Amino acid sequence: MQLTDLILSVLLLTGMAIFIYYIFKGKVDYEDCFEMNYSIEYLCERFKKIIKDIINMDIDILNLNKKDLENRKALKRSLSNAIRMCSQGDMNSKIIVLSRVKHTLLNIIKVDETSIDKIIPFNNINQLTAVDKFEIMLYLQKRNGQKRMFQGICELTKLDRLIKDSDGYCYGITDEDIHKAYSMLPHSLTFDDKLNIAAQRIYEETYGLSVVDLLIMEDLSLDGISGGVSGITNKNYLYMEDDIQSGSHEKSRTHESVWVIYKGKPIHLKFLSFGSDAVIRRICKNLAEHGRTGHLTSAEGGIKTHLADGRSRVTVFRPDNASQWAFFVRKYANTASYNLSDLITDQGSHYPIEVIKWAVHGCINLFFSGDQNSGKTTYTRAAVKEIDKRQPIRTLEADFELFLNDVYSDKNILGTRPSERLPFPKLIELLKSSDAHTILFGETASLENAKHLIDLLLAGTKRVITTGHWPTSDELISYFVHALGANGNSGIENTESMVARLIRLNVHCVKDNDGHRHIDRITEIIPYDSDETSFDAAKDINGQLEEIAHCLKMLTRKKTYYTRDIVIYDNGIYKMINPISDGLSKIILNNLPPDRRQAFLDFNVISNC
Known part of the structure; x- marks a missing residue:
């Protein structure tokens, strides 16, 4: 009996020893496993599970008092909204989620100064x-x-x-x-x-x-x-054989x-x-x-x-x-309140700067053209600085890009954009009742928008500034003529003449391959005078010949306007090669205060020399 008790005791002790061994072995294995789980992948999965548990938690089973219950519900709502909005560009939501990540690392994962180096x-x-x-x-x-x-x-x-x-x-x-x-x-x-x-x-x-x-x-x-x-793409194996032969396998x-x-x-x-x-x-x-x-x-x-x-x-x-x-x-809203001199910096930069300034001061319609990312919106934003504070500004954009209120908080500015229930025509009608002096039309990116812009110009708006992707001034005019749906020679001529009288200056922007932006040219669009179609000549033979020559000239004329470059960009240098025309100068002078008119005349005369 004693031998049996001894054997049972040995077996019991052996079993307990094996049991204790596996308990501690499991704990060591768990700790070793946990050591390995400082990887970014593990921590990401752990954090997502924690967030999921918080959002899906049934708070009612916690038997909290009313105040704590409301606080927990507010926390759930705040975290749930932040998770949804943080990846959509909401910085406040990002701060909330980022704070929760740090809380998780410090208080749940228990990261310290030693273990932090195991994450990164x-x-x-x-x-x-x-x-x-x-x-x-x-x-x-x-x-x-x-x-x-x-x-x-x-x-x-x-x-x-x-x-x-x-x-x-x-x-x-x-x-x-x-x-x-x-x-x-x-x-x-x-x-x-x-x-x-x-x-x-x-x-x-x-x-x-x-x-x-x-x-x-x-x-x-x-x-x-x-x-x-x-x-x-993952499914594109079209050139796999070529890759193998060339030695480039991936x-x-x-x-x-x-x-x-x-x-x-x-x-x-x-x-x-x-x-x-x-x-x-x-x-x-x-x-x-x-x-x-x-x-x-x-x-x-x-x-x-x-x-x-x-x-x-x-x-x-x-x-x-x-x-x-x-x-x-x-x-498109990451720039400060730029001056034109901050943006136009090449040699002779005072020429394009001064032309744009006088055009803005003189209430001339400005059309900034150029390829994508050539600086059109940035130049437009800078040009707004030259607008008199007494002249209310309204913006009309398909999507908000200018954010002029943030740049010029002391100016009278309202930004608007159309919607399904408030389309462009109705919005333009409302803007007429908003004391608008200057309207910035945003980007004229479609024929429909071009029609609305012409409507705005015909409504008597004092000044309009817009942007678009027209490569030349002639194509700028043709674009608006096409948008208005002109048909037949007579219809096209009449529409073209009207458009040419509405569009005054074209500022063409360019970005070089090295990223350098500059103004390639400032072009004035000058319509032919309507009285040129009539010609008073003497009744003698010489007068008749002059009248015939004039008629032939009118017949061979293909356009109702002509263009003239005022400023060009030549080998890195801005040059003013023509003065502003007499017709446009007259409009500018009429909109300038008396004490500034002579300065404009001096600039235009000097530029002509």
Whole structure:
């Protein structure tokens, strides 16, 4: 019996030892597993689960008092709205979600000064990726109060330099460029700095705008950001055989494509990637969501909208109307109150500056033309500074781009845009009753808009300023004639004559391949006088011959107007080659105060010499 008890005791002790061993082994394995789960992927999934639990929590089962219950409900509503709006350009919503990320890292994940380096290897420069270093550099610029973060980096490291490869000249930034730039800058980081950078990474990969979040949401130095516009689609194997034969087995995919426009330069950020088609698809859907009901569907194919902050225009494409998912974010309200002298800087710049100033002071209709991103809106915004404060300004735009109230808060300005229930004609009718002296028409981007602009000019508006993409002054006139639907020789001539009398000055803007913007020409459109059609000549033979010559001249004339360049841009120098015509000068003088008329006459005479 004693032997049996001994055997049972040994077996019991052995079993307990094995049981305790596996308990502690499991705990060690769990801790080892937890050590490995400081990866960005794990933390993103953990954070999304925490947010989901908060939003879906049934608060009523907590048996809270009325005050605490209302606070919890308000927290749920605030967090739910912030999650929905943060990726649509709402900075306040981003701050709310970002704060929740930091709270999660500190109070739930229990990140400290040691473990923070396991999320992003801040303490080992050799393990930092190009994306890590780029976001650290952006953060350091932001920490130093620099809102133009990308510009701050480029000014110190020259990342925006022009490069030449086998295919020609281009702008591009590679992983190697980022590593070199990072080594050029001081990058001392505190624990709070590291926490902010890690929180930003988790935020952008969960509810933010992925690798372009900081560039779209916070950087003020960029003119535009686009994604999905280079590389091959996942289904494009058309040139696979050529790739194998050439030794190039891989090409970048569309989801690895990020471009920015900085000071007019299109720069390919080759070191940035969305990681997968699923991510860029998420970004495109979120960017297209603001101000509309429902998601962007394949039946719709593309959409133009704006971010929640109202400072950026968004254009999104998706299959089947596009070969891949792609987005274009255009920032049009990131400039301060520019003077024309800040924008027009080449030699002889006083000529175009003075012509534009006198045209504005003299209440002349101005048409800024040029390609996309050539500076038309920026020049327009700067020209508004010359408008007398006593002259109320109204803007009429399809989408708000000018934001003149933010730039000139002391001027009498109202911005308007049409809607389904308030279309252009009704809005124009309302603007006539708004004490409008000057109307900025935004961009004349369609024939329908051109018709509305002519209606506005015929209604007796004192001055209209607009922009468009007309390459020449003749095409500018033809565009409006076509918009009005003129038919037959007589109809076209009458319409053309009317349009020429309404459109006075055409300021053509150009952006060079290196991103430099300048005014290529300022052209005056001069209609032929109506009394030229009649001719009083002597009754003798010489008079009859003169009358015949005049009639032949009228018959061979193909247009009811002619154009004359006042200012041109020649080899980097502005030159004033013609004075403003007598007819236009008369209009300007009539709208100038008496004490400024002589100054205009002196300028025009000097320019003619």
